Amino acid sequence: MIITIASGKGGTGKTTVATNLAVSISSSIDNTPVWVLDCDVEEPNCHLFLKPEIYTSEAVGVPVPKVDKEKCTACGKCGQFCEYSAIVALKTVPITFPELCHGCGGCSLICPEGAISETKRRVGMLEKGQSGDIGFVHGRLRVGEAMSPPLIRAVKKFVFKKGLTLIDAPPGTSCPVIEAIKGSDFVILVTEPTPFGLNDLTLAVDMVKQLNIPFGVLINRADIGDNRVSEYCQAEGIPILLQIPDNRKIAEAYSRGMMIVDVVPGLRETFMDLYFRIKKMCGQQHNEEA
Amino acid sequence: MKKPKELVVISGKGGTGKTSLVASFAVLAKNKVMADCDVDAADLHLILKTNIRHREIFKAGKRAIIRQKDCTGCGLCLTNCRFNAVKMIQEKKGEKIFSIDPISCEGCGVCVHFCPQEAIDFPENVCGEWFISDTRCGPMVHAKLGAAEENSGKLVSLVRTQAKKIADEHGQNLIIIDGSPGIGCPVIASITGADLVLVVTEPTLSGEHDFKRVISLTEHFNIPAALCINKFDLNTSITERIEKEAQEKNIILAGRIRYDKEVTYAQVEEKAAVEYNSSQAGEDIKALWEKLKTIL
Ligand code: SF4
Ligand code: SF4
Numbered sequence: 001m002i003i004t005i006a007s008g009k010g011g012t013g014k015t016t017v018a019t020n021l022a023v024s025i026s027s028s029i030d031n032t033p034v035w036v037l038d039c040d041v042e043e044p045n046c047h048l049f050l051k052p053e054i055y056t057s058e059a060v061g062v063p064v065p066k067v068d069k070e071k072c073t074a075c076g077k078c079g080q081f082c083e084y085s086a087i088v089a090l091k092t093v094p095i096t097f098p099e100l101c102h103g104c105g106g107c108s109l110i111c112p113e114g115a116i117s118e119t120k121r122r123v124g125m126l127e128k129g130q131s132g133d134i135g136f137v138h139g140r141l142r143v144g145e146a147m148s149p150p151l152i153r154a155v156k157k158f159v160f161k162k163g164l165t166l167i168d169a170p171p172g173t174s175c176p177v178i179e180a181i182k183g184s185d186f187v188i189l190v191t192e193p194t195p196f197g198l199n200d201l202t203l204a205v206d207m208v209k210q211l212n213i214p215f216g217v218l219i220n221r222a223d224i225g226d227n228r229v230s231e232y233c234q235a236e237g238i239p240i241l242l243q244i245p246d247n248r249k250i251a252e253a254y255s256r257g258m259m260i261v262d263v264v265p266g267l268r269e270t271f272m273d274l275y276f277r278i279k280k281m282c283g284q285q286h287n288e289e290a
Numbered sequence: 291m292k293k294p295k296e297l298v299v300i301s302g303k304g305g306t307g308k309t310s311l312v313a314s315f316a317v318l319a320k321n322k323v324m325a326d327c328d329v330d331a332a333d334l335h336l337i338l339k340t341n342i343r344h345r346e347i348f349k350a351g352k353r354a355i356i357r358q359k360d361c362t363g364c365g366l367c368l369t370n371c372r373f374n375a376v377k378m379i380q381e382k383k384g385e386k387i388f389s390i391d392p393i394s395c396e397g398c399g400v401c402v403h404f405c406p407q408e409a410i411d412f413p414e415n416v417c418g419e420w421f422i423s424d425t426r427c428g429p430m431v432h433a434k435l436g437a438a439e440e441n442s443g444k445l446v447s448l449v450r451t452q453a454k455k456i457a458d459e460h461g462q463n464l465i466i467i468d469g470s471p472g473i474g475c476p477v478i479a480s481i482t483g484a485d486l487v488l489v490v491t492e493p494t495l496s497g498e499h500d501f502k503r504v505i506s507l508t509e510h511f512n513i514p515a516a517l518c519i520n521k522f523d524l525n526t527s528i529t530e531r532i533e534k535e536a537q538e539k540n541i542i543l544a545g546r547i548r549y550d551k552e553v554t555y556a557q558v559e560e561k562a563a564v565e566y567n568s569s570q571a572g573e574d575i576k577a578l579w580e581k582l583k584t585i586l
Contacts, residue, residue: 010304
């Protein structure tokens with residue numbers, strides 16, 4: 001089963017939920033291998049809490065064109081084709097702009113002279129490790145790199161069919177988020193009971209509905225604002241999975257990179273219960289479809 | 291006439307109070323244009339209460355769509371697509387039906403070009419909308435990216451260009467930009483060529499980690515940066531550590547804001563923190579703004 005933890009707005013506690021859910025399940029339920037995939041590759045934070053031992057690290061790249069000057073006849077076909085202006089040919093041997101290239105391979109397919117081959121442009125690093133019984137994978141986007149989806153796709157190759165995979169998605173609702181969420185069995189949308197939290201939640205709900213994945217809402221710092229988030233969920237028939245109250249102990253534990261299940265008694269059980277309920281909700285969904 | 295200055299507020303990590311801060315700046319600053327470049331999760335309009343006077347559709351990129359009546363089911367598109375966007379949706383009696391998942395389609399056009407039947411359409415994609423609004427704090431340019439859309443970087447650039455146009459036409463000398471979280475495409479589009487980036491962070495391990503990443507980004511693009519630590523009293527030792535690191539990198543320490551529940555209460559009442567009577571954080575923000583004025 002794949003559960004993705006996402007949120008329209010950043011800083012709502014996505015990473016806290018992902019890591020604490022992982023720790024609660026792996027320490028209490030036997031025979032459920034747990035993997036955490038941190039797909040928030042722009043600002044990966046799960047490792048600060050899980051403190052995994054990293055045992056492999058590799059560069060991830062996207063294929064970009066390389067033009068053989070000897071073969072090129074300056075016909076300009078590659079430049080006309082590229083949708084991203086990543087290869088430009090104005091009656092000369094083309095100039096490439098690797099940072100704009102999406103790696104579609106079109107220019108090399110189109111070149112009538114076979115003058116274009118591909119090399120790799122590094123977009124970031126993929127690291128794999130272990131934290132206790134939890135398997136861990138994350139990507140780190142290279143600073144200055146604009147394109148995160150290829151790196152997210154690389155991290156997601158580690159989704160395991162058996163056991164439980166928890167994905168920490170980037171905040172927002174645009175392409176990197178979709179890349180992270182696609183293929184999940186369930187999405188937990190984490191939000192806060194504030195006007196910003198509500199606005200960003202409605203955007204996130206639109207997105208998950210388009211992807212057609214079952215989801216529920218977790219309200220973090222549930223007592224800091226007003227009731228509009230709960231009212232919205234009730235009106236829309238969206239299940240509220242859990243409400244975590246604002247708690248100075250939680251904020252402090254978080255600031256120091258500690259697990260909140262270690263400082264708030266009973267929270268571990270709450271997270272386990274959350275997992276069982278999600279499992280049941282996904283099961284019901286399958287039955288309804290069958 | 292002097293070119294208007296651009297101040298961009300970013301946070302690396304989301305949820306550090308960036309937008310609340312920008313809303314307060316909007317109230318404090320004179321003669322400026324506001325721009326919300328957090329197009330993915332735009333919130334500034336909730337506080338500034340926009341009155342939209344101009345709206346336009348934002349189109350960018352293209353999407354491939356198979357015309358089923360012309361498709362012979364050869365499957366070349368499936369072989370050629372590197373983004374796994376082409377799906378075989380049906381196969382019976384040897385007849386294959388293909389379709390392109392609009393969410394996975396990267397808009398590269400490889401399938402379109404190589405389709406032997408020319409059976410693939412490639413229309414331009416509507417992926418959002420942008421607005422010029424009047425607010426109680428002056429003009430504001432903002433946008434909304436459609437759910438599950440890409441091209442946020444282009445939309446950010448468009449919002450900035452429009453804000454500059456307004457400033458040029460009406461002689462405003464400052465543009466205050468609410469940037470997006472992260473370090474990827476929309477953030478790069480928000481900060482390139484700006485006069486000053488204000489990084490807002492929190493004294494937590496994540497905040498510190500993301501601060502370092504975002505600062506290497508401003509260094510990479512050679513943009514002057516200033517730092518503000520929000521809720522600095524949550525963990526003063528991390529606050530000091532971040533500030534020390536900032537000083538070593540020649541980042542201006544612009545201010546600290548204390549943890550104050552009134553900031554959230556102000557938001558619930560759709561007010562900026564500096565408009566909320568008893569907010570102490572509001573006083574910190576005023577001091578921060580005075581300092582920023584001297585830097586700009
Ligand atoms: S691989 Fe695709 S995106 Fe890259 S330069 Fe060639 S045509 Fe353009
Ligand atoms: S398509 Fe091939 S031959 Fe034509 S300009 Fe491009 S690289 Fe040169």
